Amino acid sequence: MTPFSDRLLAAVEAVGNPTVLGLDPKPEYVPASIRERSAKAFADPAAATAAAVLEFNRRLLDAVSGIVAVVKPQYAYYEALGPDGARCLADTIRHAQSLGMLVIADAKRGDIGPTAEAYARAILGETPLADGSVRAFQAADAVTVNPYLGIDGVQPFLDACDRLGKGVFVLVRTSNPSAVQFQDLTLEDGRPLYEAVARRVAEWGAPRVSACGYSSVGAVVGATWPQQARTLRALLPHAVVLVPGYGAQGATADDAAANFDAQGRGAVVNASRSLMCAYALKRHEGSLTAEDFESAARDEAERMRRDLVQAIERKKSDA
């Protein structure tokens, strides 16, 4: 069983691209032609919506396959669609994995011990059923978790890492504006709360460092704050950093590059709307419609690869 960190770094290296495709499919992102076909095929609007989202996801995954190695479905958008959404999520994960992509479940779960265990089993693929059998509805490769409850809420996910070769990304410093309200509060030792979280993440990850030099316990660090990214990179030398905020949220490739190590490894950079809706980017204005979402996403994924690789090279030569 290959540890998640080894699988992740190898997958990123194989495509030469640290970009993660975020799949946060609001129904309005789906081109009209797909929505109309689904509406004809399914009388129930929920089933039609889930089918439309699934076709959109599959075609998007096919389009960026070989250019992007990691995909991050945002659980909220699937849960919103009820039972059909749960099926759409499972099918999306399976399709990505059939293309050789790794799947990070963006669920941001955090709960007390037994409940965290139920979430870990549900998301990472070993749900116990009433007859004693075990089912993998969604067998994601890794999952995002919230640290507020401490190790009790994280341990069951760490156990799943060890048992199943999976990974965990703990929220350390998020990219949203109000992250400052609690994460940046100064503790009595003069350091911000997110550094205390980072120290714990380093502790939880230490026994889980694999051959590649990185741990299967990673950290979410918002690229909108490059100075913090540099500090956290130093506090977390063995944590793969999952960087949100690139593209639509406003962070540049140079901001994101602050999360990479001196060899240009150890981070992955999420882009959701800027890939899903690449057809709507200003640089294509006037020439593309939603129906061009596949070629636009492929072009944009290639542009992101160049953009990030160049920024990482600049950072290496600055160091």
Add this chain to the structure above:
Amino acid sequence: MTPFSDRLLAAVEAVGNPTVLGLDPKPEYVPASIRERSAKAFADPAAATAAAVLEFNRRLLDAVSGIVAVVKPQYAYYEALGPDGARCLADTIRHAQSLGMLVIADAKRGDIGPTAEAYARAILGETPLADGSVRAFQAADAVTVNPYLGIDGVQPFLDACDRLGKGVFVLVRTSNPSAVQFQDLTLEDGRPLYEAVARRVAEWGAPRVSACGYSSVGAVVGATWPQQARTLRALLPHAVVLVPGYGAQGATADDAAANFDAQGRGAVVNASRSLMCAYALKRHEGSLTAEDFESAARDEAERMRRDLVQAIERKKSDA
């Protein structure tokens, strides 16, 4: 549209019982007779498990109806069962509401703005579909949320409170042992992090105080820490406190009573395993089996009512 806080306090007063039935149905909690019947009716073990859990939930809700007014499904156990679990959750919520009970969705969600909005809409009952229609798969009355991302992750839930008459319970101080790791860290002003969270919860709740004197923005405060409960009660005079940890987690009725105001109002107390598996309590040992879960749960709910009411009275006479 009656605000959630008014609805909640009226519902609790009508049964004279602040107990919340936590529905965290591990498959092994379900009596063998129900599991066997479901296994015969459904070839798919996942469908059989979800059907067994739904029958267990329904019968448990029927058994405590009129004694308990509030129910709190723990989302992890339903998500674990895939599409069938999503349906089981929705049917459980509907059944509770058909009995006049209020439903607090224990989902502990926390995410950035647009995603938090998707979660709020999903859980509180207004999912937008591809054809422009809106669906309520689960229309819970309130939901638990995690504060780590700050107001960005909470605002969409507050908007749903205002728009739909719903409620929110923000995690302030949880009942699990490792809550100390971050929630109890001392800030530079000498106060613990959970007090900073409590001050924000008071601020978010202030514009949402209804006729009963309480806000639709409540707080989760673990009863395993009664001294903290008293401090937080004072910091949060208008927040309904959702108290986990009573019963199986070890807190006593007197511990829980610290969360009530001088009139004996303003808190609800969760009991999950001690009601779901009341048949297994030592006080019934030798006399009951899992097949007696309904009468055992009803008796235990009545005992909890007496236990909590007496503890609240003791607290009132001490004050």
